Amino acid sequence: MGAHDLQEFIDKFCPNACVNVNIGDPAWRRKVVGSQFEPIYLVIDADSCLHRLYGGSYTDWVCGGQWNQMYHFVKCFCMAAERANIEMTIYFNGALEKQRIQEWTKKQNTLKENIRKIINHTYKRGTPPPKVWFTPPASVGHCIRTAFIACGVQVCQSFKDHHREIIAYCRGNAFHGILAQSGDFVAFDPPMYFSSHLLKLSRHSYCITTVQYQLSALSKHLSLSPGLFPLLLTLLGNHILLPDEVAPFLMGLVNPPTHEKLETTINKLVLPEVSKIVPAVADY
Missing domain, CATH: 3.40.50.1010 (5'-nuclease)
Known part of the structure; x- marks a missing residue:
């Protein structure tokens, strides 16, 4: 991530x-x-x-x-x-x-x-x-x-x-x-x-x-200014903002699920494909 x-x-x-x-x-x-x-x-x-x-x-x-x-x-x-x-x-x-x-x-x-x-x-x-x-x-x-x-x-x-x-x-x-x-x-x-x-x-x-x-x-x-690349990387997760912490945010951007489905998927850390996550965060 x-x-x-x-x-x-x-x-x-x-x-x-x-x-x-x-x-x-x-x-x-x-x-x-x-x-x-x-x-x-x-x-x-x-x-x-x-x-x-x-x-x-x-x-x-x-x-x-x-x-x-x-x-x-x-x-x-x-x-x-x-x-x-x-x-x-x-x-x-x-x-x-x-x-x-x-x-x-x-x-x-x-x-x-x-x-x-x-x-x-x-x-x-x-x-x-x-x-x-x-x-x-x-x-x-x-x-x-x-x-x-x-x-x-x-x-x-x-x-x-x-x-x-x-x-x-x-x-x-x-x-x-x-x-x-x-x-x-x-x-x-x-x-x-x-x-x-x-x-x-x-x-x-x-x-x-x-x-x-x-x-x-x-x-x-990505239709994104180069000055926003650091923010893009931050929202994708890193060694400070851990994958567990950004997973709900990322999944909510790509495909907003129900609360029960979200909790189950996060526990398994099954995120959407990179081809969907990066453009979605860039749009956000």
């Missing part, structure tokens, strides 16, 4: 706001001297794309993880960024964020369920697990951090509020945009917002491609 719902809505139900881009394309920037173009400065939320920075879902990762392949991918990624004159800062989440403990618990339960499926699949069939169940090894974050440092890339770590510190770093250092995957960043109105889940590296042409989220298109799609 909340930021997750808004991000899902953009990805699935607002195609005009999702534009495929080559981050290294010269069309992005102005010429400085001769054929030289100004660099692009990006902040990358590492925790949102560990599976991409790891190099993808290798089928034999269950046997120990392909650390050499991971380092090779990171090195190629850094070389591609250098060729395209992209300056990166990789931001890792080091904040405890007690207020988000419920979100963390939910993610851990999802990971445990995936691991249970993987173990059952491997035991019964003796074949590698499907890619959809891919779970990065527990220490992959530390290894990716070490790999980027070895490649000479700036690495930072948050201490209190991960998302707020990323956007503060982006603005404070006049960066061009962030590469992440959370609806929270919509409320902060970043200069440019790129998808970390759809980050791809072409190993032949050394092109870094992803999807850029056009927040102006989202604003037009």
Whole structure:
């Protein structure tokens, strides 16, 4: 609920706001001297794309993880960024964020369920697990951090509020945009917002491609001023205004039920689809 719902809505139900881009394309920037173009400065939320920075879902990762392949991918990624004159800062989440403990618990339960499926699949069939169940090894974050440092890339770590510190770093250092995957960043109105889940590296042409989220298109799609995005996210629910607290409000907007039906549905937390909830809150 909340930021997750808004991000899902953009990805699935607002195609005009999702534009495929080559981050290294010269069309992005102005010429400085001769054929030289100004660099692009990006902040990358590492925790949102560990599976991409790891190099993808290798089928034999269950046997120990392909650390050499991971380092090779990171090195190629850094070389591609250098060729395209992209300056990166990789931001890792080091904040405890007690207020988000419920979100963390939910993610851990999802990971445990995936691991249970993987173990059952491997035991019964003796074949590698499907890619959809891919779970990065527990220490992959530390290894990716070490790999980027070895490649000479700036690495930072948050201490209190991960998302707020990323956007503060982006603005404070006049960066061009962030590469992440959370609806929270919509409320902060970043200069440019790129998808970390759809980050791809072409190993032949050394092109870094992803999807850029056009927040102006989202604003037009919802008929909502960008200045009201923080309020939209608040009413969708977050780590402060919990799902249990906003569920009656959201369900009442989409389909006002009887009192008895409302109480039963809230207890089960069966909310309408994201495609209905987000526009309804925007209209409200």
